[in-house]
Each structure stands twice: as structure tokens, then as C-alpha cells.
Amino acid sequence: MTAQSAIDYSTIVNNGIINSRVYNDERIFEDEIKKIFHEGWSFVAHESEVPKPGDYVRRSIGREPYLVVRNRDGEVNVISNKCTHRGTLLCQEEKGNVRGAITCWYHGWVFGLDGDLKSVPYGAGSRGLDHKCLPKATVGNYRGFIFATLNPNPINFRDYLGEGASLIDRAVECSPVGEIRLNAGWAKFLYKTNWKLQCENNIDGYHVNYVHASLARSIESRYNEAVLAGEDELKTTAVDWGNGHSELFLAAGFSSDLEWLGYSDKKPMKPFAIKYCDQLREAYGDNRASRIIHDGPPHALIFPNLFLAETNIVYYEVDQVGETVQRHTPMLLEGVSDEMNTRIIRLCEAALGPSSFFLPDDGVITERQQAAFEGVPMEIDLRRGMGRENKDGMGLMESHVTDEVTNRAFWSRYREVMTA
Ligand code: FES
Ligand SMILES: [Fe+2]
Known part of the structure; x- marks a missing residue:
């Protein structure tokens, strides 16, 4: 019996092209358990x-x-x-x-x-x-x-988080006292997919206007802009925060305050929402509060398994190469009214509950991908938007929301970790 040679991750993940073995190869999965989850954060x-x-x-x-x-x-x-x-x-x-x-x-x-x-x-x-x-x-x-x-x-914990720490800051700062609470219970879903397909999907801004089109056509929501606008009209951006962390900056497409909570010009704020804005102004001052009120919490992936899903927290547990458990819970805010947190729970049910739109849509699509990978390995093409990225004011790489800059951010970190 001869020893198997080590897997060359620099050829498996190469400049936006990914070999589909990464989603169903047991040896790769064992390497990931060791290098990403046991040796990394x-x-x-x-x-x-x-x-x-x-x-x-x-x-x-x-x-x-x-x-x-x-x-x-x-x-x-x-x-x-x-x-x-x-x-x-x-x-x-x-x-x-x-x-x-x-x-x-x-x-x-x-x-x-x-x-x-x-x-x-x-x-x-x-x-x-x-x-x-x-x-x-x-x-x-x-x-x-x-x-x-x-x-x-x-590696040093803060070095691992890097600029991604500010994504967590933006989530936590939605509370006027700077604290969140995850005690509403976790919902658990089993996807018949590799864990990385879930990470990819969460930060993929390209599928929204197709996979989730039925949502936008059914109800008025903050996703309408993402779904119904043409390519040139979309203002949302995809951002690489470094170290594998990335974000779909939805707030760039918001046209009114608390749109992330479901309010708009057509749906005026209820008294509890007005009170919430006042609490933020008192806690943070007008400028910072205005940004929080407009932008809301981020839609971002912290490499490898934490998804800051706007008013929800999601994470992944890995167990088998072709199965992933997703847990999610509403991100409840300390220092706000019960009505405000009830609203956040309702949003969680609507986005991620078993009878919601997003979770089932994304589950079906990613399971279809996983099924396709059972055949001959193929090249996954994540090069969309290569060459049209810009450096934003903070020096971060950003691009059009439909560009795969976020997925390339994930894979670039993956390659670094797996070849170290
Ligand atoms: S006391 Fe735990 S296995 Fe014996
Ligand atoms: Fe989706």
C-alpha cells in the first residue's frame, strides 16, 4: 500500500476557478476539519x-x-x-x-x-x-x-478577525447599549450540501434577483430593489473585508430609514420604531445614530462559519462532507422595547423560518449544486466582475453586488489556510 500524496490546494483553488472536488472529497473535508476548524478560529x-x-x-x-x-x-x-x-x-x-x-x-x-x-x-x-x-x-x-x-x-485572535471586527461592531451597535442577546432559541436545519456551499450562497449577490424573485413579486420588501432593478440601477455593493470576511452592503440600496426593519416611504414607522431611533440618537449622537438607523446590521460572513445575517445570527456546524447543519436565531437587542425585539423575531421567521422564502429557496438551489458534483469533477467559475473591483475609501475591495468578489474573498483565505 502506498501513502496518498498531499492535495495541492493551489491548483484546486486558482484565481476564481474552483475544482468541485472541494465539495465532496472526503480527504479534503478531513484536511478542512484539521486546518480550518481545529487549528484555526x-x-x-x-x-x-x-x-x-x-x-x-x-x-x-x-x-x-x-x-x-x-x-x-x-x-x-x-x-x-x-x-x-x-x-x-x-x-x-x-x-x-x-x-x-x-x-x-x-x-x-x-x-x-x-x-x-x-x-x-x-x-x-x-x-x-x-x-x-x-x-x-x-x-x-x-x-x-x-x-x-x-x-x-x-494566530492572534484579533489578527484573525482583522477588519471583520467592525462588521461585528455594526451588528452590536444596533443596540443603544451596545449589547445583543441570543436567547430566543436556535432553529436547526440540515442541508444535504457541503458547508462551503452555504457560505458561498450567503454572500452571493448574483442569485438574489433570480432565486428569490418570487419573494419580490409576492410582497413589498427591502429586497425589491435587489430583485427588480436592472444591472445599472443596483446600488448595493459586494465588499471583501480581508481574511476571508466579506459583505453584501445592502444599505447602499436603501432609500429610507429603518428599511432593514421593514419600513419604507410606503410603510411609516410605528411608535416603537420612532422610540428606537430616539434611543439610538441619545446613545450615539445624531451622526452615528443616523448611520445605524439607515444602514442597520450587516449582511456579512465571518470566515469560516459565522453569518451576520442582518437581524439574525447564523452559524454552521460541520460533520460530514455532504451535510451541514445551519443554526439560526434572531439577534435580539438589549436596551430596546419588547415590541422592537418582537419585530426582530417576526423578521427572523419571515426570512429563515421553515415556511419562509429565503431558506427553502437557497436550500433547494445549493442541494442541486451538490447533486451535480457527484459526477466528474468540474471547474466552478467564480470570476464574475474580476477587473471591475474598486478600492473603497477604507482601502477595501468592493464591486457591483452581482460580482463574485465576496466568494473570491472566501476562497482566497481558504487557499491561504489550506496551503499554510
Ligand atoms: S467516569 Fe466517565 S467514562 Fe468512566
Ligand atoms: Fe439566497
């Missing part, structure tokens, strides 16, 4: 999901089961959910509170909230043995967004 949870000591949520890093848990000092740890004795999964529920410690179901080993091994039943038999504590992931926290890696010496 990925999103795991938001701090608001574990408000009290002992609170935990079950998450995974790549395929490894982990717990995001708050300890008695208020710090959030990300610790393995596998008992170090014989591997039993420790916490079975999606979320809960373990009080002061985590006890294994099998032989009763007890672990602290930092993963330390506190006690072993019938301890005499363990005397002198170096039983292990629960492995702890390396954690980065930016404004409550918790990222983790199994790499004890990863």
Missing part, C-alpha cells in the same frame, strides 16, 4: 447564551463535542464534552446548568467548570495515576461573540 457561541455560572451550551469544534460554560468567576470556558476516563459524552442536553460541577454518567468522575478533574470514586485505585482534566479550547471573545480553536498557539 471558528465561531462557537455568544456570551449571552450562558448568563449565569454553571450555564452551558453544547457546541462542536469541527466534529469534536465541546461545552461552552461559564465558571464561578464569570469567565466563559470552552471545554471538551468527552469524559477523559472512557469517553462518555458528559452533557446530553443542548443547554442547561450543571451547578458547580459536571459528573460523568458512567463511573462518576467529577469535573469542575474549568475542566479540572475534581474527584474520582473509589480513589485508592487511582492513586499515583495522572488522570486527565477535560481539554480546554483556546478562546477569543469579541463583544460577546465567542470563537474557539483546538490550537494552543493559534
Whole structure:
């Protein structure tokens, strides 16, 4: 038996042309688990999901089961959910509170909230043995967004976020007190596709006027401009924020305030929305508040698995090469009225719920792509708009919304990570 040679990612991802093997090759998927998810940073949870000591949520890093848990000092740890004795999964529920410690179901080993091994039943038999504590992931926290890696010496967390941090800022600043809350529960969807097809689709501005045309023709919404306008009339831009992070800057196409909340010249703001604008002005001053009121939260992908989906937060869990779990939840704002957050929940249902337009439309399309890749590998062409990108005022690469500059941003980072 001969060892298989390493995969050459510089030929698989090359200048806007992607070999479709990346979506269904088991070896590539295993490489991604190691290089992107185990050795690099990925999103795991938001701090608001574990408000009290002992609170935990079950998450995974790549395929490894982990717990995001708050300890008695208020710090959030990300610790393995596998008992170090014989591997039993420790916490079975999606979320809960373990009080002061985590006890294994099998032989009763007890672990602290930092993963330390506190006690072993019938301890005499363990005397002198170096039983292990629960492995702890390396954690980065930016404004409550918790990222983790199994790499004890990863690249600096803030270097990884780079300019993408300002995308998170723009989401969080929609709250007049600068805090969001993800406690409405996560909806879970299984796509029969590779995880990267979901990332690509989220930041693809080219399909909107075709795949989602039925939405625009059915109801008045902020997507009408994107769907019904001609190529020269579209003002929305696609932006490469560096490090694989990218955005469809929808606000460039908004013509009125709070359009992102569903208001327009034809649909005047309700009293709670007017109050919300006042709260923002009081908190941030007129200039900054005007920008937030007009622009709203971003539509952006933070490489590799966090999608800031306007008033929703979405992330992806990878498990198999051809299957991806998407979780989404409304991004609730602290410091606003209940009516405001109710509005955000309704928007979440309309955009991403099981009877919504976007999620089923995109699910069908991406599953059709995945099915096509089962045949002979083909070249995926993501070169649209190459050569007509501009540097914006901040030096970021931006282009027409239908240009694949956002997808090229993702793949450029992918190639860097996979060839490192
Ligand atoms: S497997 Fe956990 S205590 Fe034995
Ligand atoms: Fe879509």
C-alpha cells in the first residue's frame, strides 16, 4: 500500500476557478476539519447564551463535542464534552446548568467548570495515576461573540478577525447599549450540501434577483430593489473585508430609514420604531445614530462559519462532507422595547423560518449544486466582475453586488489556510 500524496490546494483553488472536488472529497473535508476548524478560529457561541455560572451550551469544534460554560468567576470556558476516563459524552442536553460541577454518567468522575478533574470514586485505585482534566479550547471573545480553536498557539485572535471586527461592531451597535442577546432559541436545519456551499450562497449577490424573485413579486420588501432593478440601477455593493470576511452592503440600496426593519416611504414607522431611533440618537449622537438607523446590521460572513445575517445570527456546524447543519436565531437587542425585539423575531421567521422564502429557496438551489458534483469533477467559475473591483475609501475591495468578489474573498483565505 502506498501513502496518498498531499492535495495541492493551489491548483484546486486558482484565481476564481474552483475544482468541485472541494465539495465532496472526503480527504479534503478531513484536511478542512484539521486546518480550518481545529487549528484555526471558528465561531462557537455568544456570551449571552450562558448568563449565569454553571450555564452551558453544547457546541462542536469541527466534529469534536465541546461545552461552552461559564465558571464561578464569570469567565466563559470552552471545554471538551468527552469524559477523559472512557469517553462518555458528559452533557446530553443542548443547554442547561450543571451547578458547580459536571459528573460523568458512567463511573462518576467529577469535573469542575474549568475542566479540572475534581474527584474520582473509589480513589485508592487511582492513586499515583495522572488522570486527565477535560481539554480546554483556546478562546477569543469579541463583544460577546465567542470563537474557539483546538490550537494552543493559534494566530492572534484579533489578527484573525482583522477588519471583520467592525462588521461585528455594526451588528452590536444596533443596540443603544451596545449589547445583543441570543436567547430566543436556535432553529436547526440540515442541508444535504457541503458547508462551503452555504457560505458561498450567503454572500452571493448574483442569485438574489433570480432565486428569490418570487419573494419580490409576492410582497413589498427591502429586497425589491435587489430583485427588480436592472444591472445599472443596483446600488448595493459586494465588499471583501480581508481574511476571508466579506459583505453584501445592502444599505447602499436603501432609500429610507429603518428599511432593514421593514419600513419604507410606503410603510411609516410605528411608535416603537420612532422610540428606537430616539434611543439610538441619545446613545450615539445624531451622526452615528443616523448611520445605524439607515444602514442597520450587516449582511456579512465571518470566515469560516459565522453569518451576520442582518437581524439574525447564523452559524454552521460541520460533520460530514455532504451535510451541514445551519443554526439560526434572531439577534435580539438589549436596551430596546419588547415590541422592537418582537419585530426582530417576526423578521427572523419571515426570512429563515421553515415556511419562509429565503431558506427553502437557497436550500433547494445549493442541494442541486451538490447533486451535480457527484459526477466528474468540474471547474466552478467564480470570476464574475474580476477587473471591475474598486478600492473603497477604507482601502477595501468592493464591486457591483452581482460580482463574485465576496466568494473570491472566501476562497482566497481558504487557499491561504489550506496551503499554510
Ligand atoms: S467514562 Fe466517565 S467516569 Fe468512566
Ligand atoms: Fe439566497
